[in-house]
Amino acid sequence: MGYLKKKTGVYYLINAVLVFLLFFVLLNLINNRIINRTSTQILTLICINIILAVSLNLVTGVLGQLVLGHAGFMLVGAYTSALFTMNIGLDLKIAFPISLVLAGLMAAVFGVIIGIPALRLKGDYLAIITLGFGEIIRVIANNLKITNGAMGLSGIKSLSTTKNPSPMFIYAYALAALTVFLMFTFGRSRHGRAVIAIREDEIAAESMGINTTYYKLFTFVLAAFFAGVAGGVFAHQIGVIDPSKFDFNRSVEILIMVVLGGMGSITGSVISATVLTWLPEQLREFSKYRLLVYSIILILVMLFKPSGLLGRYEISIPKFLDKLFARITKKTAKTKTGGA
């Protein structure tokens, strides 16, 4: 039980330092224009996709329920947040963070409304029902006045400007880090254990005193919340949203990130969200073959690593350092004794 050992605190510290370090390095590079606008945008999108993938991983990887409508929650969040900042008349610097909280909450409300009936079903049926809800949300957004129908919303202001290119990235990064942290801490608590137990055997879990309905709904809603927040950031980053952006294919895209990274592995999701957002950009020159290559890679990975790149394994840099030190100290100890 790594997390109960004395080292745990040190691990947390190392991780925190690493996350901050990476952040400041990237921020500096962006502000000095060494990382250009395309790359800043891609970094921001990577963070958004990390939030989406990690939150979906909670439901699909940890709780073990196949969900095909994650993009629906993203839609709810994106519209909530965009409509709020566009209509409230507050300074964007204040309105934006508030709008993100609202986006999350609104998506969570939808999560509850959808989750209560949907979670009565399992497996493929749950997948279908979430797919159905996702489509319903999209079609309704396509028909409402407030969402401006199929035209979608445009002119959503971004905090980033040509002069100051970093604010959106700062938000996205901080939120991604927070999401990862919360998913991690949630997963490794009595609540997370209850959720994993449900994945492993629902009947047994319930017979051991776990309120399975509550935990299924809770995880579902939590994931919806984060998807909503991600949607809010996304809307403000791109500036234009319309319902078709959040269709079934988008849900599948997120699902693929989760499965490719490894179901239940947070670091796996982070890595695959990063790679799958970054790589297509690099392959832009070969656009005709891009999806062909992507599909072949997808199939090959699944064939030879069906549980995803990392499976349930988590990459931990502190642990790695630990092992490294252990080896070095062993070696030095050996050479010492050898020398003596």
Place this chain on the structure above:
Amino acid sequence: MHLLLTKDLSIEFGGLQALKDLHIEINNREIVGLIGPNGAGKTTVFNLLTGVYLPTSGAMRLEGNSIIGKKPFEINRSGIARTFQNIRLFKNMTVADNIKVSMHQNMKYNTFSAMFRLPSYWKEEKKVDIKAREFLEIFGMEDKADQLACNLPYGQQRKLEILRALATKPKILLLDEPAAGMNPTETQELMEVIRRIRDQFNIAILLIEHDMSLVMNICERLYVLDYGHLIAQGTPEEIRTNPQVISAYLGS
């Protein structure tokens, strides 16, 4: 007052009367056996008692309170824990975590403390970790704590299931064929442990078992089911010589 009692308990599966008018009573600290031919309805009794199935009619009471219509987790929290005939462990969780899942209901810290790692989280997790390992000592499995449950040999999986049930702090423990798949030597060891559990935790135990050496040895009373009907009850001696039981179940 009886600890656990069923009255006129019946269930049908699409026309098949799996259980008919079952009366059983179990007192505190008793070890009671439930035996009967295959398909007699023994496991069904467990499923009814733990809320997995809903009875067609009848009453079930734990310490005088009806448990009919309650959900499995509520029943478990009110004091009934069980093991399963076909082992249902949380296979991809560690052995210790399997037990900690059961302790969930008795832990206090909330989701917020968990997600932001407040002190209450650390305190309780530490406590629970130590306790889980203590449970494992009952079967001398403390060295297996950090292995995945699916990597345990079959016999130890059965033992882990018992521990997992025990960790929910039940008043009565239902064991469904705990000795299945164990050889006689292992069965003997198991018998000792079941007695020890009863003494140490002060709980009642209701067990289903086909291994007569175990049943006749540790059960204080036996109920015998056949075709969903209670055909006999009494001490092991009485049952052993009951002609109806011999012809339906024991054989010559």
Place this chain on the structure above:
Amino acid sequence: QPKEDSSTGSKDSDVIKIGGLAPLTGDVAQYGEAVNNAVLIAVDEINQKGGILGKKIEYKYYDEKGDVTEAVNAYYKLVEEGIVALVGDVTSKPTKAVAQKAAEDNMPMITASATEESITQAGKNVFRTCFIDPYQGKLMASYAKNKLNAKTAAILYNIDDTYSKGIADAFEAAAKELGMTVTNTEGYADKSTDFNSQLTKIKTSNPDVLMIPVYYNDLALIVAQAKALGIKAKLLGGDGWDGVLEVIDKSNVDALANAYFCSQYSATDPNPKVQEFLKKYKEKYNKDANMFAVLGYDSMYILADAISRAGSTDSDKIIEALKNTNYEGLTGTTTFDENRNPVRQAIITSFEGNSYKVIESYSMD
């Protein structure tokens, strides 16, 4: 204006970099390909004639799959590569997103085919060569009323497509304003292939005209099904109809005899420029050029014309020059109004046998 990497700037100073954005894969790739192919022809021609400002054009384009995010990414990438102006994007949604970003950068931009009204409102740098949706809707309503004497009208449109919805809305409003009765406004979801239910409803109300503001692929299916149901209404449409003859079965062409759409050019235009382009396109890509191609071709020329008039690659100068465009192209003479939309007569086109037939030039007033 983003800092430009000086090293690449100096190295490429003998060319003028113009960016292009188009969906070349994905669901709307056919439109992107048409525009992009035509732009490539235009660039070739211009370069063969010596380029502009004495420099060759380097046309750098990216596929954006019809996706908003990809389009913005690709746009940023083009900017970093040092483009001075942009031809694109092709469909409305990505174009709208790119227009917003381009407005921040003051990047001159001209789209050949993004018809949604609000796109050019993103900034004074955004131009287009195609008609806007409301214009087509209004125009066809007016035509129906004045030339076809229609009293009742029905609409069938694609609810997921801003082009279709834009025209449909404007048509409906204009028709009502003109005193026509709109009997049905029926929608269908993107990628639908079955329209029988909607058409059955429309048939029941038996309108004089049926407005179908959709692209030609959907139209081909709709016409066949309408014919099978025996719908008698005159069919009306927008410029998206151009190309339908390639995808409709010969046996159904007769259903188009009584159909009219507003086109931005005429394939039977005797203007040698037009015929030459059509020929060139066919030779090069083994496909008939359609309206998208024609508009793409004109857009590139309009941009090139503006740059040479501006005499520099400075954004403000190019934009100013674009504003004062008066260009004689395949689509006739184009000037821009205050919203940077083209001012040009529409050509009402119908069908005869297996070919398009120009009826007349028409404008509302």
Place this chain on the structure above:
Amino acid sequence: MLNVNGINVYYGAIHALKDVSFHVEEGEIVSLIGANGAGKTTTMHTISGLLSSKTGDITFMGQSISKLEPHRIVKLGLAQVPEGRRVFSNLTVQDNLEMGAYTRPMNDRREIERDLELVFKRFPRLHERRRQLAGTLSGGEQQMLAIGRALMSRPKMLLLDEPSMGLSPILVQEIFNCIQEVNKSGTTILLVEQNAKMALSISHRAYVMETGSIILEGAASELLDNDQVKKAYLGG
């Protein structure tokens, strides 16, 4: 009849069978006993082709079967009653039994019917439940069904993996009687059992496995008296 020669089987990194060799002669009942996780099931699966051995060879009636696919091995007359019953839970009892006769040619219909009757006679409980879905049978009923199903292929040799698990005492007796009967009617039997006493009492010979290797072999009666065996497996 069956010759297993130096097989090594791995589950990923786990070395589950280490150089296991043994043989079964025609008409014999041979038992394989051992503690949990000793590798008995693994041995059974390797013989029937569900798992493959890295080295060594298995021959059945003189023919090497270690490279054959499971369905071919069954056709040769080697049937298995798998551990944990593995009945087709959404098929009826009768359909399950008919699946057992899958390898038999269609024109064998009458014979198949007859065998079906025989199985029903041996296990009247199955006859009662023949229209019930197998998944809803009790554990013991399923075990009977699994044995009945294997018999339907009229095997020359039958592999039984813990057939008495979860059965009532009376049924355990019945099953063992049945095994003897089947054996008498000419089917060779390899039996894996936890219930070592019972198993040894009906077997001719037996092997004892421990952690992937065979550590003892001999006539069943000898092993019954062996102190080591007594202590470890017979509870005395």
Place this chain on the structure above:
Amino acid sequence: MDFFNHIINGLGLGSIYALVALGYTMVYGIVKLINFAHGDIIMVGGYMVYLIMVKWGLPIWLAVPASIVICAFTGMLVERVAYRRLLVHNAARISLLITAMGVSIFLQNAFMLIFGTDPKLMPPLFQAEPFKLGSFELASTTVINIVVSVIMMIGLNLLVNKTKIGKAMIATSEDSSAAKLMGINTNRVISFTFAIGSALAAVAALLYCNTYPQIKPSMGNLLGLKAFVAAVFGGIGSIPGAMLGGYLLGVIESLTKAYVSTTLTDAVVFGILIIILLVKPAGILGKNRKEKV
């Protein structure tokens, strides 16, 4: 009168859904895989007919069987290359699902590269005069669709329930290693399942092209999704269920368009699906079994 027409419209559309759903249900029933590439097999079928009839100018009686055979073969090939390894190793179902999505993306993009992205016009395949029933007129395509789909369903039902290979399919779907121990060559059974499912897709493609004479690389997407929903409607894994689900979906769609809204159709249809699933969690004809504990 109008109502009747809407029902007929729905049945015509529904029969295509039904045929596609049959293929889904077949494969799902045996390997529990939502074969997302199934819709794309239909696309393959469509392009084969196009290639044979339009490009090579060969007659229809050649195009039909050829496209069926090619699709069946494609289905088997896909199974062999992309699924077999996962099936043999008993990989998690979701991995299979993702692989299927990969196959779908692959097929679409491969065809896009080969044939281009613009839709192709299909020649009329089997046209006949509309059927007249008194004052009602029934389009020949609708009649053909309904008749063919019913025949296919009956044939499939017989195949699965009455033949030896059908029984082997059921056994394989239940427990493939136990099936092996019965002497069943499960790999072959699975291959066969994919072949049949894909042949059905080819038939669906023919009817589809006959009804909506236009093909493009992404044509299988929506059709596949709708048919999959239909299969779930009816109870996935159940052959008559798929059929019923297909017809129901078609009719519900048609009636929704007629009497509720043409812009909210998909939302209404999914809403109905959800309600049905909540009332009957295994679909209309699906068997809802309590897990035995």
